[in-house]
Amino acid sequence: MGRRYPHLSLEERRKIAKWRDANILVPEIADRLGRAPSTIYRELKRNFYDDKELPELNGYYALNAQDMYEKRRALHRKMIMHPELKTAIEDRLKAGWSPEQIAGRMRLERHPIRVSHETIYRFAYSKDGRAEQFYRHLPEHRRRRRPRGHRRHNRTHIFDAQSLSHRPERIAERAEFGHWECDLMMFRKEHGKINVTSLVERVSRYAVVMRNEDRQSKPIMEALIRGLAPLPAGARQSITFDRGTEFSAWRRLKAGIGADAWFCDPQAPYQKGTVENTNNRLRKYLPRSTEPTALTNRYLRSICQRLNSTPRKCLGYHTPAEVFESKLMEIRNRLE
Structure with a gap:
């Protein structure tokens, strides 16, 4: 020893x-x-x-x-000395917020008693936190803190597609609203072909989730068109995909809602990191073991509502819903 x-x-x-x-x-x-x-x-x-x-x-x-x-x-003792604070933090964690999001929102709202995200982690892994298994409420549910692994991606080629390298700089730098990223979330093979489309607006990080009955590209594109059509044109300017064959009917987007389609380089899904990050968050509610036939539109909307009402560090701890609605108002005001 x-x-x-x-x-x-x-x-x-x-x-x-x-x-x-x-x-x-x-x-x-x-x-x-x-x-x-x-x-x-x-x-x-x-x-x-x-x-x-x-x-x-x-x-x-x-x-x-x-x-x-x-x-x-005793940095984490603040959560022991103020049980109501610990309860509020625990409720936010159960709602899917990360410690960093909780701490950032506290600063934004100027709470009289607030903690840093590091204090939350320290409490979770302290003797007191371990005694009540507080770590189970953390995003990764792990007994110890450790770096995340990397997902493997196997994608095929789509020809005649607009490469991401030609995408205007204003989109790449998130200087313009209305540009989205899209991906499919798959489940275990024994559950059949049902999958979920995850769609995220790049500026606001606003997420939309839709169920698909299989991976055929035309129905997937039609679902995207139906989902985005109610928005003003300035809020649905383009969508970025990877090179999966499920997105091969991308030309329908231009005819349907006037949206451009951009594609990552082959084997480079990290180039649409916003939706990849969102998928990681969604996996808390939609693990691969999920029985997809039981997924209802109401349940998927509730997941989106939870994600979109969670404050984000990259948004100054405002929520995606707050930023998305603000950007929509700007577009509507310009049209009046």
Whole structure:
């Protein structure tokens, strides 16, 4: 078993303070306590009392050092001291918000008591958080924090398509509203051919989800046309796809709603990262094990409503619904 390095106790801090007053050198203090000299140097540096107004009081004091240590260790204690805060955070997590979204929205709304996303994570993985399995409410539901893996994509070619490299810069830089990204979400083969179209507007991150009975391209394009037709023309200018054969009937979009179609390079779905990111969020509600025949339009709309009412960091912690409605109002005002 590896050697453990427990934190300094109050009694040890009292000895450090007494021996420092006696001008005993740090290496000897470390030897007396059975600690590494670096531990003592770090302790003296981190918990040194510094009074700007009365510098003659500067120094290392055991009780003050212990208090500074406990405050640093108890960043997540705010969620323990304020049960109503923890309950509110837990409710948001259950609604699909991430810790970063919760913390950002608190800052935007100027809550009198608020926490950082790191505090939420620290609480979830602290002794108290683990005791109540708080980590189960986090987006990834993992016992430990770890980097995400990468999905593999196998896509075929679509010929005569407009390459993303020719897409105007204003679209690539999200400087213009009304440009969407589209993808299909598949389920396990034993559940049949039913799938879900995920559609996301690039500026507002507003999501729309639709059920498809199979992967035939014409019905998928017709569904896109029906879904976007009620919007003003300025809100449905183009859609970006990958090179899957389910999008081969892309020419119907121009005839149906006047929307252009852009295509990622072969084997490069990351070029439509907005919808890929949205798919990751949707998988919380639509895992691959989902029985797609049970998916109703009402349920899919409820998922979209939840995503679109969740604040996003990239939107200054406004929600996609708020930004989308604001952009629609701008278009309508220009038309009047």
